Amino acid sequence: MMSSSTAAAAPTGPAPSLQAPAARVPTPSVWGTRIKRTAIGILPYLVLVALWQLIAATQPAYVFPPLGDILDTIGLLHQDGYLIPATLATMRSVAIGAVISLVFGTLVGFALARLEAFTSPILNFVQTVPYVVWALMALIWFGLTPFSVIFTIVVAAFPIVSFNVAAGLKNVDNLLLGMSESVRANRTMVLRHIVFPSLTPYLLSASRTMLGMCWKISVLAELFAGGAGGGGVGYKLFVGWEFSRPTEVFAWTLWLVLLMMLSEWLVIRPIEAVITRWKKA
Amino acid sequence: MSSIDIQRLTKVFDTATGPLLVVDDVSFDVKEGEFVCLLGPSGSGKSVTLNCIAGLLDATRGEVQVGGVAVSQKKPHYGYVFQQPRLLPWRTVEQNLRFALRAESGRAVPGEDERIRQVLELVNLSGYEDFYPHQISGGMQHRVGIARAYIRNPDLLLMDEPFGALDELTARRLRSELVDAWLKERRTVVFVTHDIVEACYLADRIVVYTPKPTRIAQEIKVDLPHPRVYGSAELHAVETEVLSAFERSISAFAEPA
Numbered sequence: 001m002m003s004s005s006t007a008a009a010a011p012t013g014p015a016p017s018l019q020a021p022a023a024r025v026p027t028p029s030v031w032g033t034r035i036k037r038t039a040i041g042i043l044p045y046l047v048l049v050a051l052w053q054l055i056a057a058t059q060p061a062y063v064f065p066p067l068g069d070i071l072d073t074i075g076l077l078h079q080d081g082y083l084i085p086a087t088l089a090t091m092r093s094v095a096i097g098a099v100i101s102l103v104f105g106t107l108v109g110f111a112l113a114r115l116e117a118f119t120s121p122i123l124n125f126v127q128t129v130p131y132v133v134w135a136l137m138a139l140i141w142f143g144l145t146p147f148s149v150i151f152t153i154v155v156a157a158f159p160i161v162s163f164n165v166a167a168g169l170k171n172v173d174n175l176l177l178g179m180s181e182s183v184r185a186n187r188t189m190v191l192r193h194i195v196f197p198s199l200t201p202y203l204l205s206a207s208r209t210m211l212g213m214c215w216k217i218s219v220l221a222e223l224f225a226g227g228a229g230g231g232g233v234g235y236k237l238f239v240g241w242e243f244s245r246p247t248e249v250f251a252w253t254l255w256l257v258l259l260m261m262l263s264e265w266l267v268i269r270p271i272e273a274v275i276t277r278w279k280k281a
Numbered sequence: 282m283s284s285i286d287i288q289r290l291t292k293v294f295d296t297a298t299g300p301l302l303v304v305d306d307v308s309f310d311v312k313e314g315e316f317v318c319l320l321g322p323s324g325s326g327k328s329v330t331l332n333c334i335a336g337l338l339d340a341t342r343g344e345v346q347v348g349g350v351a352v353s354q355k356k357p358h359y360g361y362v363f364q365q366p367r368l369l370p371w372r373t374v375e376q377n378l379r380f381a382l383r384a385e386s387g388r389a390v391p392g393e394d395e396r397i398r399q400v401l402e403l404v405n406l407s408g409y410e411d412f413y414p415h416q417i418s419g420g421m422q423h424r425v426g427i428a429r430a431y432i433r434n435p436d437l438l439l440m441d442e443p444f445g446a447l448d449e450l451t452a453r454r455l456r457s458e459l460v461d462a463w464l465k466e467r468r469t470v471v472f473v474t475h476d477i478v479e480a481c482y483l484a485d486r487i488v489v490y491t492p493k494p495t496r497i498a499q500e501i502k503v504d505l506p507h508p509r510v511y512g513s514a515e516l517h518a519v520e521t522e523v524l525s526a527f528e529r530s531i532s533a534f535a536e537p538a
Contacts, residue, residue, distance in 0.1 A: 175367050181337065182361035183433065185384035193380050197371045278371045281413050 065247045073251035082236060086252075087259065090222065090232035093146060094214045094263075097153030101210055105158035106203070109165025116166075123159050131156050131217055135224045144228035152221035153214050160210045161203070168202030169195070200275050208268055215260045233259075283357065283436030283469045285311040285334060289343035292329050303329050305494040306343070311486075313436075316463060316470045318480035320523065321490025322531075327473040330495075331439050334471060335359055347437060359437040360430030360468075364445050366422040368414040374401070374425050375410040381429045400428040403462045420451040427459065431466065438463075440472040444479065453511070456482055460507050477527070481519045482509050489523060491530040498530035 049067060056066040065073075077083045112119040134155045138148035172195055180190050222234025233252050240248030292304040303326040311317045319327045332338040333345050336356035347357035368377050378397045382390045390396075401407050404424040414422050423443060430438055444452040460483065463470060474480050480487045481503060489498040503519050510516065 175363070175365060176369065179361075179363065179367040180384065182335070182359075182363075183381040183384040183429070184356075185380075186387050189380070189384050189387050193369060193372065197369070278413050279415075281416065 062246055065250055069247050070250045070254055073247045074255055077236075077248070077251060083255070086231060086233050086236045087255070089146075089230040090215075090218050090234065090256075091259070093149045093153060093218050093222070093230060093232060094211075097150050097157060097218065098207075098211055098214045100150070100154050101157035101214065102161055102203075102207065104154065105161025105206070105210070106165050108158065109162040110169065112162050112166035113169035123162060126155060127159050131220060135217075135221045138221065139224055144225050146225075146230040148225050149218060149221040149230060149232070153217045156217040157210045157213045160213060161206045164202040164206035165199060168199040172198045204268070204272055204275065207271075208264065211263055211268065212260060215256060215263070219256060283348050284313045285437070285469065285471065286346040286349075287330075287334070287343070288346075290330065290333060290340050290345060291342040292326070292333060292338065293341045302494040304333075305496055307495060307497055308343075309488050309497060309500065311469055311471060313469055314467045316472065316483060316485045318484035318487045319471065319473045319490060320477065320480045320487050320527075321475065321495065322492050323475055325490045325492055326495035327475075327490060328441050331441055331471060331473050334437075335361065335439055357437055358433070358435045359439050360433060360435040362426050362430045362438065362440040362443040364442045366414070366419075366426035368422055368425055368429075370414050373411050373413055374406065374417070377414070377425060378429055378432050381432050396432055396434075400432045403431060403465065404428045405458060418451075420447060420455060423447065423455055424458070427455075427462070431462070431468075436469060438468045438470045440470065442473055442475070445474070445476070452479070457508060459483070464507060477520055477523050478511065481516055481523060482511065487523055489526045489530065491533070498533075499526040501526065 052067055056064045061069060074083065108119065108123065112123065131152070135148075135152045138151045138155075142148040142151060176194050176198075177190070180194055185193075218232060219234035219237060222230065222232040223238045225235070226238075227235055233256055237249055237252040237256075240246075240252060287307060287309055290304055290307045291302075294301045294303055307330065309317075319330060321327050329338060333340050334347065334352065334357070336345075336352040339353065345352045347359075350357075368374075369380060372380060375397055378400065379393065382393055382396065397410070398407070401410065404427050406421060406424050406428065409417060409421065414425070417425075426443065430440075444455055447455065456479065472480075472483060484503050487501045487503060489501065490496070491498045501519070501523055505515050505519070
């Protein structure tokens with residue numbers, strides 16, 4: 001140990017004090033791995049940007065606008081006061097849709113685990129009907145309202161949660177259930193301290209996929225619902241299309257992708273960190 | 282009151298290949314505060330007997346009484362120690378014990394903190410309250426499992442090969458701690474094991490089971506004071522006696538076939 005610390009400290013030149021090198025030795029490697037990890041994380045985006053610019057350079061701007069134009073358009077949309085209200089409208093639908101999907105999906109997941117023969121066909125039916133059809137049906141049933149948008153989001157997103165919850169329920173540790181029986185745990189205690197903690201990894205991965213689905217379906221639903229559906233990103237995107245402004249279509253799409261990634265970073269990751277903190281303790 | 286009285290206990294399981302007789306007409310009793318080991322080869326129905334005492338399994342024929350009350354009518358108040366510690370991985374040591382305390386009512390129990398402190402002291406784990414199971418050693422996890430069995434203050438402790446998966450040195454330490462705890466807070470104990478040395482070290486009395494279908498080969502009283510010493514002449518004598526009972530039961534079982 002002595003030899004390794006002196007060897008590492010040697011290149012720094014002046015004779016180091018005895019305590020200093022031991023503390024400093026591991027730091028460069030930690031930073032090294034962190035930088036490497038960041039680089040690997042950025043790399044795919046760099047490749048995407050490079051590819052985009054390459055294609056854009058060979059195509060006319062109205063077919064394939066360069067990234068600069070798209071970012072400029074996002075800025076212009078903001079200046080004109082379209083960006084924030086549309087974003088808020090879509091975010092609202094996504095947030096409400098995601099929460100309902102999570103709660104309702106979990107309940108249906110329990111039903112799926114308990115009464116599979118009954119629940120499974122219904123769930124399969126809901127899943128087989130194309131999302132576009134649900135979006136149109138929602139308009140017929142609920143009219144051109146924000147509620148139609150939320151309905152379409154929920155119908156598309158909740159089965160993801162249900163299937164994951166049902167799979168999680170099958171994997172609850174029987175040994176722990178046996179233990180709970182030996183201390184005569186009541187049903188609420190078993191749910192709270194054994195079943196739900198066992199479900200958290202399933203709920204987390206379901207939420208990830210489900211939230212992505214909510215964003216995508218919100219655009220689809222808003223596109224059909226028109227301005228009365230809340231005037232969200234999907235509607236604006238459709239307007240851009242209608243008026244033959246392809247850069248605007250790209251701008252709204254890129255903006256949506258950014259929002260999706262932000263929701264993963266600002267919502268899912270923090271929740272995950274809180275729920276799994278016992279593992280890192 | 283938690284003496285145990287087992288009368289002509291028979292347990293048959295229905296399997297795909299027909300009925301399987303696991304415990305065949307077994308009768309024995311355990312006095313209050315007595316430490317009894319059920320010793321037998323693997324798959325000899327020791328755990329089944331234990332679960333019949335706990336009321337987790339119903340007897341096919343015969344009856345188990347704990348404290349004079351049939352288990353089929355009222356499940357006994359017991360603490361159970363499993364082969365794996367079976368701790369909730371997402372709860373700390375203290376929260377695991379609290380779960381056991383609150384499990385039945387779902388509400389806080391008066392004197393909770395004091396009780397948790399006591400059982401942790403009993404198993405020499407004071408100071409580990411806030412550790413998660415994955416942060417402590419396997420031996421310590423087993424101690425938490427034993428503390429959990431004690432915490433609801435049962436008169437009866439049922440143990441199903443609790444040290445079977447541990448290395449011998451750790452197992453020895455935990456056995457001596459178990460004896461200490463038992464001498465301090467005397468309970469009726471039924472301890473299932475296939476380890477002859479373990480049974481002789483722990484028990485007041487050893488009930489030796491035959492291979493399946495289980496009958497009682499012999500009951501052997503171990504009249505030695507605690508703490509007992511591994512490898513001592515007295516313990517060795519008991520071990521020899523148990524081993525010969527074991528061997529006789531196996532050869533008696535093998536011959537008619």
